Amino acid sequence: MKIAILTGAGVSAESGLGTFRDKDGLWTKYDLNEVATPEGFARNPALVHDFYNARRTNCVQATPNAAHTALAALAMADHDLTLITQNVDDLHSRAGSPAVIHMHGELMRALCASCNARWDAPLAMHPSDCCQTCGAAATRPDIVWFGEITYHMDAILDAVTAADLFVAIGTSAEVYPAAGLVEQATGDTLEINLAPSARANAFASHRFGPATEVVPAWVAELL
Known part of the structure; x- marks a missing residue:
């Protein structure tokens, strides 16, 4: 069975990494226009670097x-699994998942x-940092900011449309194009979330509860 999995901030929340759009999420504490847009970086690169330096430390x-x-155990057992994440942390890789998109x-x-x-990236980046290749003082976090083009969309769409099962885990389904992936799925669809997402009605089935409880139980059924 071919499985495509999309994970969002809810998967890493129980590791202590903040979500974005919940009532206590990062975007209630920071102005996303100042720290998560190319324009914000152009206005105040030091502020943006400070924001991501703190997140990198976390x-x-x-x-x-x-x-x-x-999910790493499932990835190792199922060679037809594609793991896609909206998260910018490296916890999937550190858990053992190969080839995370x-x-x-x-x-x-x-x-x-x-x-x-x-x-x-070093633990702390600064506006004066120079590129290791060309020497330009134009370094930034390798993050897709609002208004920029999402990475790897061709590979993502290929995986989702070819999958027998598309699963979205811990995502608010409020940010496109990720929120629209369920509409591209041609196979079965499953949402695993703490509560119904904004696109819950687009999924054929649902499992609700903490990711650390629901995901291992679901994976155990597949292994």
Whole structure:
């Protein structure tokens, strides 16, 4: 069976990494226009770097939870599984999942805005940092900001349309194009979430509860 899985912030929330759109989410504490847009970075790169430096530190201190490890076990057992994540943390990889598709970029990677080179980011980045390839002082987090094009969409759409089962886990389904992937699915669909998402009605079936409980139980049924 071919399975395509999309994960969102709800999967990493129980590892201590904040969600974005819940009542206590990051976008209630920060102005996304200032820290998550190309325009915000152009206005105040130091502020943006400070925001992502703090998130990078939180990520390093976090550990994969039972949902991450269950999905890694499924990935190792099922070679027809494609794991897509909206999350920019590296917890899926640290749990053992191979070939994770990061559609919104990776917090632990740096990007040169001048030559598009990428490399492992230091724990703290600064506006004066120079690209390791071209030398330009144009480094930024390798994150897809609002208004930018999502990464790997061709591969994602291929996986979702070819899947016998599409599963969305821990996502609010409020950010496109990720929120619209369920509409591209041609097979069965399942939503696993703490509560119904904004696109819950588009899924054929649902399982609700904490990801650390529901995901391992669902994976155990498949293994």
